[in-house]
Amino acid sequence: MTSSISDDDLTLAIDKALPDIRAAYVEAGDAWQPHDYIPWDDGRNYAFLGGEDFVPADVKVDAVVSNGLILGLLTKDHLPSFHRLLAQHHLIESDWGKFVGHWTAEENRHGIALRDHVVVSRTCDVEQLEMWRLEAVTRGYRQYEGTREEIKIAEQIAMVIVHEALSADYFDRLADYADTVESTPAGLVTTLRKIANDDRVQQQYWTELLTVALDVNEGHVKDALLGQARVASPIGAETADGLDEARRIVTEAGISSPERDREILNGLLATWGLAL
Template sequence: MVLLVSVTPIEDELIIAVDKALPEIRDEYLAAGDAWKPHDLVPWDDGRNYAFLGGEDFTEADITVDPVVGHGLVLGLLTKDHLPSLHRLMAQHHPIESDWGRMVGHWTAEENRHAIALRDHVVVSRTFDVEKLELWRLEAVTRGYKQYEASIIDYGIVDQIAMLVFHEALSADYFSRLADYADKAAGTPTGLVETLRKIAFDDDLQKRTWLEFFPVLLDVNEENAKAIILEQARKVTPIGAETAAGLEESERIVHAAGIGTPEGDRAVIEGILAKWDLTL
């Protein structure tokens, strides 16, 4: 059963405008995409069985990557694990069979590809305690992203699009910086840098695609749309936030390397807002 939330007349106008613009934006998005295959970039020969299949379980001695790379993967992966709840927020106003449903579905598939790729690297190269990471994953997915009663009612089409613009912008910046760091760090597994750059490319393309809807939204009701866009810009959370408890060390290590810092995130968001003369 598809849950369709009741909407206001203005929301109806916004949805109609987005639906009209959607086919062209979606076609450009699909044409610009990079249909890469995560399994091509994972160093499978580096892997070995865990104890259940007669091998050895993870120990701290297995870690050969730079701490920034290892903890950076944790924060990025747990954020990608929020996929189900992000999809829920984006899909609530349209049937899955609609153009919007297919667009969101394609975006969902790409985000899932990112999570698969990152987890495969962690498991094969043993860059982090996989049992601890699994417990965090369970906590993150159970907790969800922006999972509270008001989100199902108050998140209209402008909220949804603005949320993804800012989320993808921060994610693209995060994975690009992590890739640059990993490229120079000792012990980085084969294929990881290219994987991180592929994810950064996808996220940047997604950011630019959702941004294409901003002029459409502003044409319907500029004052209302700008207010919501600014509200979402102020609500956006850092990569790794709203996932699991106990990540303070990971955040400290990654931020100390200049990746996903509050100052950097603010600069990314302000760069987007400046086009419409908005400031945080």
């Protein structure tokens, strides 16, 4: 537990622990199927296949639920950026690569499930949604000059733990709200709960890796955790332009807010005697 220990030492310690942690992580997963929770009978073709394209009157979903879905989905669409940040210092064939790969597959399932709900329920204009997706993915999550040097293994682990804590709370609170609204599409509350539960399980096993790293270099790893908490983005913040109203609606409903995020992060950091 000395600051002279290098990133290579951290990587070696984590690589040694990874096989067991990865096996337990895969075993703990809930292999749910997104298609089981989509109300396919509520959907209909768009004009290209002889149906009707979206019109604003199609939206029957509560505004908080619809905007919460959009922001949550666009955040999950940042998956390529997350994968790039997590894979850049490691071999994809390594245990780290397999661990990150399994996490990536689970996160991708979340995006699939949320998008299917949005399209079937006509929660929003899907052409606009696609433009937002293209903008969000092109812009990327925390992609900037110097990222490679700044986000190494301790920061990578801390970044995911912080993000998953915020994500789990967001989708749980959105599910709580959606469960009180009659217009919520069938299966949506269950889907949101499944996503939140996945996020909590993911956070648990990334925390297992953090514990290994703490045993190697406690000071450095705690600094990384606090640093990642300080720069964490609220769910839906780093998405696309034109979504300020969606963010306002979700914030006013108490689904996500700076105050709530700070509460969640301080609760997380308290585990290690830290605070924002």
